[in-house]
Amino acid sequence: MQEVDKTTLPLEVSKVIFGEDEIQEAVKRIGEQITQDYAGQKVLLVTVLKGAFIFMADLVRAIKGDVEIDFMAVSSYGDGSKSSGVVRIIKDLNASVEGRHVIIVEDILDSGLTLTYLLRNLKSRKPLSIEVATLLFKEGKQQANIRCKYIGLMCPDEFVVGYGLDYNESYRNLPYIGALDASAYEQ
Ligand code: IMP
Numbered sequence: 001m002q003e004v005d006k007t008t009l010p011l012e013v014s015k016v017i018f019g020e021d022e023i024q025e026a027v028k029r030i031g032e033q034i035t036q037d038y039a040g041q042k043v044l045l046v047t048v049l050k051g052a053f054i055f056m057a058d059l060v061r062a063i064k065g066d067v068e069i070d071f072m073a074v075s076s077y078g079d080g081s082k083s084s085g086v087v088r089i090i091k092d093l094n095a096s097v098e099g100r101h102v103i104i105v106e107d108i109l110d111s112g113l114t115l116t117y118l119l120r121n122l123k124s125r126k127p128l129s130i131e132v133a134t135l136l137f138k139e140g141k142q143q144a145n146i147r148c149k150y151i152g153l154m155c156p157d158e159f160v161v162g163y164g165l166d167y168n169e170s171y172r173n174l175p176y177i178g179a180l181d182a183s184a185y186e187q
């Protein structure tokens with residue numbers, strides 16, 4: 001674990017889980033894998049807003065080749081720190097995915113409920129292929145059996161924030177990923 005000056009942590013962030021260097025190494029590795037796997041082919045990265053926006057911005061620059069990006073926003077009903085599995089599309093893709101190689105770019109795979117919904121939805125639009133790239137994979141949590149081809153980092157089962165991930169819309173701007181102190185959300 002990378003050392004971060006504790007005095008600069010927001011009060012509610014109890015510890016740093018992944019430092020900036022560790023995150024960048026993981027992003028670079030996924031970028032190289034995607035570059036190899038899709039050599040000579042155009043790939044469409046579908047980013048799930050808002051949590052994956054920073055990961056996407058770094059990932060797209062780590063891929064060498066022909067890449068397009070598009071955005072989707074979904075909301076899963078539930079409280080601030082748990083997903084309910086009932087998903088609503090807030091913003092749909094601009095372009096059609098039919099006949100294209102698609103990679104869904106996610107911030108974190110927790111229960112997998114959001115992604116299960118998204119995969120089913122996008123598969124019905126007849127892409128040529130569809131894969132998932134997630135920066136974080138929460139250990140021991142996947143309820144749904146999701147085949148996730150690209151995984152950045154295995155994440156302990158804690159509520160994490162930073163590098164795009166939020167708690168009630170805050171902390172997205174932290175350059176590292178940290179654990180949110182349970183007292184900040186268990187009340
Ligand atoms: P899932 O449906 O439980 O897999 O979670 C879906 C979404 O919930 C993720 O894409 C995140 O946006 C959010 N989420 C899940 N776990 C965390 C966390 O530890 N910190 C911040 N957001 C999370």
Ligand code: MG
Nearest residue numbers: 049050051166
């Ligand atoms: Mg989110």
